[in-house]
Amino acid sequence: MLIPNFTTVTAVDAKHILQLAMTWPTWRKWKPDIIKNPMLIFYEHTQVKPEQIHAVCNHPNLNLVPWPPEGVVFAGDDSSKWSNTQRHKMLAGFVYVPAEHIKTPYWLKLDTDAVATGMPEWIDPNWFVGEPAIISHPWGFTRPADQMLQLDAFIEKYLAKDSRITTPFSGTKPLNLVPNPGEDRVCHKRIGSWCGFFHSDFNRLCASIAWCILGSPQLPVASQDGYTFYMATRLNRGVVRTSMKKRGFQVWATMDNIRKAVKESMEK
Secondary structure (H helix, E strand, O other): OOOOOOEEEEEEEHHHHHHHHHHHHHHHHHHHHHHHEEEEEEOOOOOOOOOOOHHHHOOOOEEEEEOOOOOOOOOOOOOOOOHHHHHHHHHHHHHHHHHHHHOOOEEEEEEEEEEEEOOOOOOOOHHHHHOOEEEEEEEEEOOOOEEEEHHHHHHHHHHHHHOOOOOOOOOOOOOOOOOOOOOOOEEEEEEEEEEEEEHHHHHEEEEEEEHHHHOOOOOOOOOOHHHHHHHHOOOOOOOOOOOHHHHEEEOOOOOHHHHHHHHHHHOO
């Protein structure tokens, strides 16, 4: 099977453009498929200007999309990292921006803290057999602990909205992933989307269902990968879990670690 065409998608605000300035040269050096295919960056237009992005990313086929739409008030608060408004805003963009702008069969979500370290021929065409909804790095838990239960409730609300809706959920059941008492996470096989491919038609379905209930470009939970993983699993659309760390990527949580990893990568 051939590797389908894809568009690389990442997002920047005031913090993440600093990360992209460091990691982009490693993507360009080690991952030629990213250069051969289109790239889209959506940017928090109150924090970042297009010329700042062009100054750090010289992709030959780059599309810039301002985000969010004017007048949208996002859910969230500052009580924790999992619920803050900026998280809601930017992760919602990873569903709605590709849904509107991506024309390729798949798109690659690549976070700005991902450092490419080698392996130019990193994409396995066998991943795409059967056109799975998601191909991404494995993860072993969801946090906050009730996120999957929130999504169960969200889909029940969707189904109750209008009994005349033609729904893809007929015959499906809630995931019912209940955390153990007192734990801050629920352990299960899922994905982390710092490096992952998403089927574009599936993503458009995810966007349309969220919009149907919420009435604006938001997500029912502050997690793009949590929401799309739930949808793909419940709808049996196919989820491929494969280690992107074994395909020439590293991901780091701090600027110092990103800087160190980039230096090592570029000196190879």
